[in-house]
Amino acid sequence: MIRMTGIKKVYTSGVLAMEALADLSLHVGKGEFVAIMGPSGSGKTTFLNIAGLLDSFDGGDYLLDDIDVRGLGDDEQSRLRNQKIGFVFQSFNLIPDLDVFDNLDVPLRYRGLHGAERRRRIEHALEQVGLTARSRHLPSQLSGGQQQRVAIARALVGEPKLILADEPTGNLDSVMARQIMELLQKINQQGTTIVMVTHAAELAARAHRKLHILDGKVIDPQARPRRAAEAI
Amino acid sequence: MLAYYLQQALRSLRRNPAYSMLMMLCLALGVGVWISVHSTVASQARDPMPGPRNLFHVELEHDSGLPERMGNAAGIWGLAHLPDLLLSYRQVSELSRSQIPSRSAGAFSTQVAVQLDDGRFVEGPATFCFADLFALFEIPVLSGSTWARSLDLDPNANVAVVDHDQARLWFGNTDPIGRKVRLGGVEVTISGVAASDPQRLRLYHLWFGGGYRNGLFLPLGLIERMRARPVFVFGWSDHDGASAALRTLDDGFVHFWVELPTEAQRSAMILLLDSYVERERVSGRASAPLRPTLRRLDDWRRNAHQLYAGYRMVEMLSLIGLIASCLSLVRLLMAKFQIRAPEVSVRRALGASRRAVFLQHIVEALLVGVGGALIGLLFASLEVAMYNAALPDRTVDFALDLGQVASGFGVTLLCALFAGLYPAWRICSIPPAVYLRWQ
Numbered sequence: 001m002i003r004m005t006g007i008k009k010v011y012t013s014g015v016l017a018m019e020a021l022a023d024l025s026l027h028v029g030k031g032e033f034v035a036i037m038g039p040s041g042s043g044k045t046t047f048l049n050i051a052g053l054l055d056s057f058d059g060g061d062y063l064l065d066d067i068d069v070r071g072l073g074d075d076e077q078s079r080l081r082n083q084k085i086g087f088v089f090q091s092f093n094l095i096p097d098l099d100v101f102d103n104l105d106v107p108l109r110y111r112g113l114h115g116a117e118r119r120r121r122i123e124h125a126l127e128q129v130g131l132t133a134r135s136r137h138l139p140s141q142l143s144g145g146q147q148q149r150v151a152i153a154r155a156l157v158g159e160p161k162l163i164l165a166d167e168p169t170g171n172l173d174s175v176m177a178r179q180i181m182e183l184l185q186k187i188n189q190q191g192t193t194i195v196m197v198t199h200a201a202e203l204a205a206r207a208h209r210k211l212h213i214l215d216g217k218v219i220d221p222q223a224r225p226r227r228a229a230e231a232i
Numbered sequence: 233m234l235a236y237y238l239q240q241a242l243r244s245l246r247r248n249p250a251y252s253m254l255m256m257l258c259l260a261l262g263v264g265v266w267i268s269v270h271s272t273v274a275s276q277a278r279d280p281m282p283g284p285r286n287l288f289h290v291e292l293e294h295d296s297g298l299p300e301r302m303g304n305a306a307g308i309w310g311l312a313h314l315p316d317l318l319l320s321y322r323q324v325s326e327l328s329r330s331q332i333p334s335r336s337a338g339a340f341s342t343q344v345a346v347q348l349d350d351g352r353f354v355e356g357p358a359t360f361c362f363a364d365l366f367a368l369f370e371i372p373v374l375s376g377s378t379w380a381r382s383l384d385l386d387p388n389a390n391v392a393v394v395d396h397d398q399a400r401l402w403f404g405n406t407d408p409i410g411r412k413v414r415l416g417g418v419e420v421t422i423s424g425v426a427a428s429d430p431q432r433l434r435l436y437h438l439w440f441g442g443g444y445r446n447g448l449f450l451p452l453g454l455i456e457r458m459r460a461r462p463v464f465v466f467g468w469s470d471h472d473g474a475s476a477a478l479r480t481l482d483d484g485f486v487h488f489w490v491e492l493p494t495e496a497q498r499s500a501m502i503l504l505l506d507s508y509v510e511r512e513r514v515s516g517r518a519s520a521p522l523r524p525t526l527r528r529l530d531d532w533r534r535n536a537h538q539l540y541a542g543y544r545m546v547e548m549l550s551l552i553g554l555i556a557s558c559l560s561l562v563r564l565l566m567a568k569f570q571i572r573a574p575e576v577s578v579r580r581a582l583g584a585s586r587r588a589v590f591l592q593h594i595v596e597a598l599l600v601g602v603g604g605a606l607i608g609l610l611f612a613s614l615e616v617a618m619y620n621a622a623l624p625d626r627t628v629d630f631a632l633d634l635g636q637v638a639s640g641f642g643v644t645l646l647c648a649l650f651a652g653l654y655p656a657w658r659i660c661s662i663p664p665a666v667y668l669r670w671q
């Protein structure tokens with residue numbers, strides 16, 4: 001699903017240049033559930049931005065679902081984001097003055113689906129996360145766990161092949177966190193690839209595979225056990 | 233998708249109604265002033281006598297030196313070159329003898345002191361003219377009659393026609409026909425009442441101290457006896473207003489209109505004017521005519537209208553105000569759109585292209601434009617009503633017509649579009665990752 005080879009990303013500010021990703025290579029297969037771990041500043045967010053086509057990269061190759069994204073224009077990248085990727089953020093990032101239904105409607109509008117099809121998909125996604133009864137509530141009228149379920153429903157509503165999640169349980173209590181992880185596992189079992197960034201080892205343990213990022217590279221914890229262990 | 237953009241734009245405007253109203257007011261103020269000024273100027277330019285035109289204004293362009301003598305006053309009223317185009321009393325007297333035009337009329341307006349038959353002294357406008365002025369400019373005579381053509385240049389004529397509104401002002405509801413009034417020591421009898429039509433007045437009357445009302449119509453020849461003259465014709469005053477001096481004076485202050493329905497008449501009139509100019513040149517007059525022109529009425533109207541440079545200046549100032557409004561709206565939209573950057577980043581993550589974000593914000597700017605246009609048109613109509621109330625002596629009623637409302641609406645939308653372009657481009661150009669909070 002994701003094949004990155006030698007990805008480089010450098011942020012420049014005036015005369016200063018900071019290498020956020022340095023020769024990062026990784027492969028995530030279709031249907032996998034991969035946990036990405038690493039300390040703050042290691043390059044996890046930059047990796048997610050590039051994987052989600054939200055940011056450009058300065059070198060290397062990136063194939064998303066076998067499509068070479070390098071050189072794609074904004075329209076094509078937006079279309080790929082809309083059709084193939086769902087995002088789940090730690091801080092939910094729901095649009096505050098849109099109710100649950102309208103928040104889920106956003107990606108479908110940009111896909112140009114007609115009204116009946118949008119309604120069918122939204123109702124199905126809400127059913128999957130158990131929030132059918134809350135469709136006309138504003139985000140502020142929901143608990144943190146419910147908001148994250150809405151965010152997951154919004155990621156699911158476009159039936160993407162890949163979900164990128166960043167600390168999806170970071171703002172939730174342990175009960176809610178377990179429910180969300182179970183939901184993500186269920187979604188993965190239905191065939192959706194999930195790449196999840198987390199600091200929590202017990203959540204990462206639910207993934208098929210763990211990858212560690214340090215100093216902008218994917219490292220093999222077996223090959224460099226001490227440093228990885230220190231970092232994590 | 234447009235319906236969605238519209239829905240989102242409405243949502244965005246409703247989110248902060250006070251700020252939205254501020255943006256609309258900002259645009260509406262500039263637009264309101266611009267539309268009202270534009271419509272006022274357009275009202276002045278509107279043709280009050282549409283239809284086929286056989287009427288020509290005779291001009292003998294010459295260097296009278298009057299604009300210099302008038303000094304700043306000429307520039308203020310935008311009439312600096314008018315005396316260089318008009319004919320002297322002598323020239324009108326001579327040219328009016330021609331049989332080429334079907335009809336002709338000299339006309340000169342000024343302000344006169346009038347003693348009414350009850351002894352009161354009043355001041356009022358007066359137009360000294362030929363009897364055919366009424367027919368040429370379709371000024372209805374409501375009751376009584378005008379004077380015979382033979383009196384047009386007769387210094388001893390003792391007849392006048394009074395404007396209907398002026399008659400009511402001077403004589404109340406009593407019939408003015410047969411009443412006697414005195415002007416400059418001359419007694420005249422009112423023989424007719426003409427309809428008041430301030431719009432029509434603009435065609436034959438330019439500002440020469442006569443105001444914007446007709447007042448009295450008197451035979452042109454009476455100015456010889458009454459010593460009536462424009463204040464800037466200094467040459468005449470040097471001769472103490474003597475009749476002989478007026479007949480030989482070269483200063484131009486009289487309009488001369490001719491009706492030439494056929495091409496043959498027009499050609500003959502041009503030949504006549506050419507030979508007249510040549511004769512004037514040979515006679516060795518100090519400011520002999522240089523170039524004769526037969527100017528069509530509508531052309532004259534436009535030309536005379538353009539003379540009022542003040543209108544153009546006010547129009548330009550209102551345009552600068554409109555541009556300032558647009559620039560203020562740019563700043564307000566920039567601030568509004570910038571605050572929404574995190575939401576835009578979420579939308580970009582969910583699949584909105586740069587183009588979609590740009591269009592959504594342009595639609596919002598246009599919606600501000602629609603609101604601004606509606607409020608602006610309301611402002612404009614109030615301002616036009618204010619101008620009407622503030623200028624009782626105006627020659628036209630200022631009004632917004634449908635075309636001006638439509639063009640005002642269109643201009644406002646264009647302004648909103650212009651104001652929205654840069655902020656919309658800025659917000660759609662921000663990389664989504666910059667404002668997206670992953671954590």
